[in-house]
C-alpha cells in the first residue's frame with residue numbers, strides 16, 4: 728500500500744504539492760469515490776485510479792528521459808561529482824533509479840533513467856540490437872575512405888572489436904559533423920572508433936535510442952517521464 732500523493736506524483740499526474748488542489752477540484756477518484764485526503768493509502772496495482780474521468784494505467788517502474796548536460800556523471804551516486812540522479816526534480820526522484828547505460832561526462836543528450844533492471848538489460852544487450860544514434864563533431868573531416876572503414880567494423884590494436892556502424896554525412900560541405908549509429912555500447916566506443924581513423928571527437932550528443940528521439944523541447948539538464956508509447960519506441964527500431 729502506498730500514499731495517494733506519492734502514487735500520483737510517481738506517475739507524473741501532478742506534483743505532491745499539487746495533489747491537495749487536485750482532490751479539492753474533484754479531479755481524482757479512487758474506486759469511484761472522491762478521496763478527501765492526500766495521505767490515504769491505496770494499492771496502485773489493484774485500486775481503480777481515475778484522473779479527470781480517465782482510468783490511470785499504473786506503471787510499477789519509472790522510465791525517464793533526460794537531456795544529459797556536460798559535466799555530470801552517468802551514475803547513481805558519487806562522493807565527489809554531481810550525477811544525473813542528483814539532477815532529477817524531486818517529483819521524479821525515487822529509490823533505485825539508475826541510468827540505463829552510460830554517457831561520458833562530456834557527452835550530452837538522450838539518457839534513459841529507470842528503476843527497471845530487466846528493461847535496462849534488454850535495452851543495452853547487444854543481442855537486442857537497439858541502435859543508438861550519436862552526432863559527433865570531429866576535429867577534421869571524415870573522408871569517404873575512413874567512413875567505409877568504420878562501416879565495415881574494426882579491431883583496435885588491443886583486440887577490442889567494434890561491429891559495423893552506420894555513418895550519415897548530413898551535409899557534404901561539413902564533413903566534420905556526422906551522425907553515427909551503433910548497436911553496442913562499449914566504453915568510449917564512438918570516440919575510439921573515430922580515433923582509429925585519426926580523428927578526435929570534440930563534441931558528442933546522443934540523439935536517439937531505438938526509435939525514440941531526444942525530445943527537442945527538453946533543455947539540457949531537464950528530465951521528463953516517458954509515456955508508454957514513447958517507451959515502446961525504444962524497441963521498435965528506427966524512427967528517422
Ligand code: URA
Nearest residue numbers: 831834915916917918
Ligand atoms: N561513445 C563514446 O565515446 N562516449 C559516449 O558517451 C557514448 C558513446
